[in-house]
Amino acid sequence: MKRFALLMTSLAALSLAPHAHAAPSQLAATTSWIGNSFGFGDGKWMQQDIQALDVAADGTVYTNSPWDESGAEIAAYRNGDRIAVAGATHGWGAAGGDAVTSNGSYLYAAMSIGNQGGGLVGADYPPNGYTWFGITRRAIGNIAQGAPFAGGVGNSANASKNSFLIVDTVPASTDAGIRGLAANESELFVADQYSNRIIVFDANTMRRKRAFDVATAAPGKRIGRIALDADGSLWIIAGASIVHYSAAGAQLGGAPVLPNGAVPADLTIAPSGDLYIADIGPAQQIRPYKKTAAGMLLAAAPVGTLNGVNHAPAGKIEAGRLNFVTGIGFDAAGNLYVGQNGEGPRALNSASVGSGAVLQAFKGISRSLLWELDGLVFVDGAAFDPGAPNTVYTGSKIFTIDWTKPPGKQWTYAAYTVDRIGYPDDPELHIGRDVRGEPMVRRLNGNRPYLYTLDPYSHELYVHRFDTAHGSIAIPSGMFAESFIAGGFPANQPAWGEWMWRDIDGDGRLDDTEFTANPATGSAVGNSFIWVDATGGVWFGTPTSGIRQMPVQSFDALGNPVYSYAAAKTYAMPAPFTRIGRVLYVAETDTMYITGFTQAVPYDATRWKEAGPYLARYDNWSAGTPVMTYGIALPWNTASTPPVTTVGLATAGDYLFVAELYTQKIDVYDARTGAPVGYMTPGANVGGTSGHVDVELGISAMRRANGEYVVLVEDDARAKILMYQWTP
Incomplete structure (x- = not known):
């Protein structure tokens, strides 16, 4: 392993003090977005997940999911529009659920109520250490309004007071979520998978009437969705089978x-x-x-x-x-x-x-598409394909952009890159919330696209390749992990320390013989920010042990990039940094940008995911003696409300773009001099707001051939990617 010391010229040393400049002004940028049918300027967004739906006779679709970042767990849609949100299913212990049904009077939706580790007390919450799973009942004409009943509990401070029915009280670590609901005008049928029973309640009084066990095809299989037939019988998913029961609990034939x-x-x-x-x-x-x-x-x-x-x-x-x-x-x-x-x-x-989430309506027998609503992006960044500048990748999706269309209408959902059935070992399916995110698209090996992705907080780097035989599927190709991953995946990973994996046999599975442990695992490893440059070189900005580079050594017969720990290069921590937050290496110009903390503004562990208050540019990074061209102070005021801190860094052409974490601003700097140029904020068409940039690689940028800069920013709050268009 080679080690390079950073030597600063006397001229560069003079630039350690941040430049002083006039206060920047807001730039004339256009705001657009990708991945959601609504922008939020109209007060609407399509929810990020659908776990269950129910359809009324008039075509109103009611949906349910345990979590939507902005509280649309339970919502109603009609004719391609969102018409209502139930509310009181998000925060303060409340969450949505996995089943929903309705009749002429009420909407019934599964949900849960916890107490946030004992922080919430009183009659509205279960005892400490327990969770309630049950059903919220809402007025069908206004689902934001609870329909209370004797014995109903919860939400005494809002419009759904006393409209929650407790079905199961279980230890907080137990999932007793209701997986099936069906109703007519007199009875409500509940598939209680926790007890593997159908429980029948009076649909109007919500009093329990009866219950019966359901036979499942295999031990350990749970019951799920219910369909109520016109004859009053029930069709029930039981494990991998369908069973048929009378409303009274007798098992019937014909399944x-x-x-x-x-x-x-x-x-x-x-x-x-x-x-x-x-x-x-x-x-x-x-x-x-x-x-x-x-x-x-x-x-x-x-x-x-x-x-x-x-x-x-x-x-x-x-x-x-x-x-x-x-x-x-x-x-x-x-x-x-x-x-x-x-x-x-x-x-x-x-x-x-x-x-x-994708919600589609198909017309009658023809099954032609009537309308579609999308909420496609969560805990995910976006990046342009350098070889196809009208193409945007997120971790699991490909969008095409038509620049002639108005903001919010430019994107088309073109491809989904995950094959859960063909590649069940894809790390995206096992780590975190099963979301492959934070993409970096690189053109390598004869201009082939490669998709590198990070987990939200840069613990691992995943490598995916493409080939013509598999269409748009991102084939698991490689993986870097800086330490052992707890949780059981990969089951055969090295027992200690840093490792990497390469798909040597091309089956996309993490086989025992395909792991390589770092023989020199030590102080340089752990919690790095990981960046991939245009040549496929992988850079680890370690917090306190400098920067490591792992260049691509070759490509194997399948097209997988080959890396070697023995070929890694290590660069010492450059002054004035005491802790590195982000590294961004531009291979075309041999330029390194680093953000982080200094003695003037030291690291605070409560700011563990921030990029830091200081940015420096270094030229001739790897070709000779690195030279610090400038250092600048970034927006940083942790005493303000909300705090002002930085979380992401991107560069394109002549500019740097820095995302603030809490304050919905993108600060723009001249990449050549470090001088502030101005800032961008969300426009009225997205409600003048965005969510916090919750991940470490939540921003990217591109300069179009016409000179326009396009900046893509994560917006978890409403299941989309913000897109800023700006011409200097």
């Missing part, structure tokens, strides 16, 4: 036999009386079953393209290519409504919020 490999996610009764079952196995289709004297028999024509989004060309997005359906339902006219989240209904004890 459909699912094909091998089918994984039922939801089921519903069409106006025709047919039973439709959403299959999220390899087929990725919705299967209609007709009633016959011999029972439910599969109809000839499933809904949707065989293999869904993975039908060749794999990953392509178009109507009819389904991508892990979570909910289906019909209106009285026979129109079909489909909710998808790229993952399917969440597993027990999973905190996943899916991989982007």
Whole structure:
């Protein structure tokens, strides 16, 4: 391992003191966005996840999910518009859930109420150490208004007071989320997977009437969704099978036999009386079953393209290519409504919020698309493809941009890059919230695109390659981890220290023989900010042990980039830094940008994800003796309300772009001199606001051929990417 000391020229030493400049002004930038059907200037956003849906006769679609960052866990949509949000399902111990149903009077939705580790006390909350799982009942004409009942509890300070029914009180670490609901005008049927029973309540008084156990096909399998038939019987998902029960609890015959490999996610009764079952196995289709004297028999024509989004060309997005359906339902006219989240209904004890919500309405028998709403991006950044400048990647999606269209209408959802079935070892499916995020797109190995992604806080780096045989699917190619990853994945990782993985045999699985441990793991490893330059070189900005570079050594026969610990180069911590926050190396000009903390503004552990208060540029970084060109103070005032701190850094052309964490500003600097140019803030078309930039690589930038700069910024708050367009 080679070690390079940074030698500062006397001229560079003079620039250690931050430059003084006049206060910057707001720039004339246009705000746009990517990935959400609504911008929020109209007060609306499409929720980021759909775990379940219910469809009323008039085509109103009610959705539910445990979490939406801005509180739209339970919402209502009609004719391609969002018409209501239930509220009181977010924060103060409350969360949404995994099931929803309605009748002519009420909306019933699964939700939970906790006490935030004992911080919330009183009659509205369960005892310390416990969580309530149950049902919130709302007035069908105004779902923000609770429909209270005797014995109802919760939310005494808002409009849903005493409208929550406790079904299970369980230890706080237990997931007793209700997975199925169905209702008529007199009874409410609840699939309580915690006890594997159907519990029946009076739909008006909410008093318990009866309960019965449900037989499942295999031990440990839980019951899920319910469809209420016109004859009053119940079709129930039980593990990987469908069972049929009377409303009184007698098991009935006629249950459909699912094909091998089918994984039922939801089921519903069409106006025709047919039973439709959403299959999220390899087929990725919705299967209609007709009633016959011999029972439910599969109809000839499933809904949707065989293999869904993975039908060749794999990953392509178009109507009819389904991508892990979570909910289906019909209106009285026979129109079909489909909710998808790229993952399917969440597993027990999973905190996943899916991989982007898609809600579609298909017309009658023709199944032509009537409308679609998207909420596609969460805990995810975005980056342009340097080889296709009208193409934007997020961690799991590809968008194309049409610059001739107005803000918010420029993007088209073009491809989904995750194949959960073909590549079940993809780290995206196992680490964090199952969200592959923070992309860096690099053109390497004969101008082929490679997708490098970070977890939100830069603990690991993931490498994905593409080939023509797999369409738009990002094939797991490699991975870097700076330390052992707790939680059971990868199961065969080295037991201690830093390691990397390369997919030597091309199957996308993390095989035992494909790991390489760093033989020199030591003080230089841990909690680095990881950056990939235009040549594929991987840079680790360690907090206190300098900077490491791992250049690409070659590409193997499959196209995987090959790296070697023995070829790593190490650079000492440059003055004046005492802790590094971000590194950004521009290979074309051999320029390094570093942000972090100094003796003047020392590191504070409460600011662990911030980029830091100081930025410096170094030229001739690797070609000779690095020279510090300038150092500047970044916006930083932790005593203000809200605090002013920095969280992200990007560069393109002649400018630097710095994202502030809490204050919704993008500060712009001249990259050549460090002089402040101005700042950008969200425009009125996005409500003049954005969420906090919650990740370490939440900003990127590109200079278009016409001289316009485009800056992409994470906006978790409302499931989108902010896009600023600015011409100097």
